[in-house]
Amino acid sequence: MSNKKMLGLMFLFIIMEGCTSRPAESMEKNFFSVEDPGEVRSEALKRLLEVFGIEDPPHSLHHVKQPPQYMVDLYNTVADADGVTKDPDLLEGNTVRSFFDKIHSDQMHFLFNLSTVTKNEKILTAELHLFKMKPRPSEQAYFKRHHFCQISVYQVLDKNKMQSAQGKKLLSSRLVPIHSSGWEVFSITQAVRAWNDESSNQGLLVTVRNLGGTQVDSNIIRFASGRDHHESKQPMLVLFTDDGRRGIVSLNGLPDMQAMLLPNEPHVPAPNRTRITRSSGEDGHVPCQRHPLYVDFEEIGWSGWIISPRGYNAYHCKGSCPFPLGQNMRPTNHATVQSIINALKLSKGVNSPCCVPDKLFSINLLYFDDDENVVLKQYDDMVAGSCGCH
Structure with a gap:
């Protein structure tokens, strides 16, 4: 599998990136020591399907059938061109x-x-x-x-x-x-x-x-x-x-995907997409801010059954949270106190606050299931709306 597709499969594990430390070597080995790229792809797709609440991917239909106009109109009513929810109260249920x-x-x-x-x-x-x-x-x-x-x-x-x-x-x-x-x-x-x-x-x-x-x-x-x-x-x-699903699937126990990529990983970024490189844990003087992170369903191999959108911008948060934290950093009171403790070296092992999403938006997918029925499903916490120091 190409590096480009691997990056696409990993996007959901990166959108919540902050100042997490590199996981233990045993955890890295448990997930990434597989030599067969096919097994890596299979595991990544499995985790990705869990996020979307789908046990098995529907067979690729390549849009032979036309979706009902009612479902297309409903999708356009509740979602923008990228699938982001216009108003969470427009749709009954999810x-x-x-x-x-x-x-x-x-x-x-x-x-x-x-x-x-x-x-x-x-x-x-x-x-x-x-x-x-x-x-x-x-x-x-x-x-x-x-x-x-x-x-x-x-x-x-x-x-x-x-x-x-x-x-x-x-x-x-x-x-x-x-x-x-x-x-x-x-x-x-x-x-x-x-x-x-x-x-x-x-x-x-x-x-x-x-x-x-x-x-x-x-x-x-x-x-x-x-x-x-x-x-x-x-x-x-x-x-x-x-279906009662609220929020994203817990990422506890998963390795830091960004840290696993090699420093010189070859990848040609597409327009409006962010090149993902190895995180060194240091962001210099670049302040905490939101960056594009485009998710292309065709690269992942899902374009055969997803009708809309063809992709969307998940965004990710990156940057430093230096002392003193200004209001433009959107800090919590806890982050402000942590920043002070870190700056004054009052306690060992206290890092500076993390640059993470502080507002998340839902997206909508319109897709064919295995019985060729059309489904409109809303997924919470899929797009970083803004970033702050927490």
Whole structure:
């Protein structure tokens, strides 16, 4: 594996860099004495996947499928071009998953495979998205007599009895103009929460009736299906969850990645990216400040399944925290006291304060999972927003 890719794999272990000392030789040997570069890459990727809460990387799809426009629009609403969260309160929970109907039947019975939802995810909201087709001109006689229809969504309790009252449970119902076309969204949270195992998931049933209560022919009121229409209009279940993950994975026990790189490590920096060299532990008179650290998912080998962003600037903090600490160093009271003790040599073994991130931002990833579902996930503490002496 190239040095360039190794640097890319190590980025998450460097963004929290400060004035940490070089780890013990035994720790370095435990992680880096592997002679096979493939094993080093495998270990680095494993640690990187842990940060993103993914057990195994999805297969590279190379974006053969187009993601649902709803998911793309949602991503653009909550994140900027680099994936950084615009407003942490815009997204309910930290994960949004989209699922396509797996039955593709002519009837209004829809089944969604939710096996990729992990057991620890708290289900917040679930929605059924149906695209109502534009009425055919041949049905104009019907439209002159009826202007609204009632669309109802049921949880199927028994697929063999779903036409009877005992075989289904009403979830959502509303009146919709017959002449309208476009997306209709129904809340189905109650059903998804009840699907605590795959056997209890028998799908959803949609019925359409006129105001007199008579069932409307499916040829008159039509919804786009996965079998007969473009994938951009397929029936879709959108699930908002929270997996309870907050903050970054602990780096305790990991070696100082920056210190492990050789002094003359060859690397040609790309535009707006920081060249990473061996840290000597001394930053001279350069004050504590934020520096660019671009993360390129293509270099890491993840571009085949990540839709957006293609990369982002994680930034890292570097520089000295000399006595006396000015307010521009954004010091804590503890750092100020530590700086004084260090300057006056009042206690042995007390170093000067560290230059570390004092504000961290979250990023969002839009990606395909192994079942070709599209997932929008928010990760906390991934971008150094500012640096200070702590």
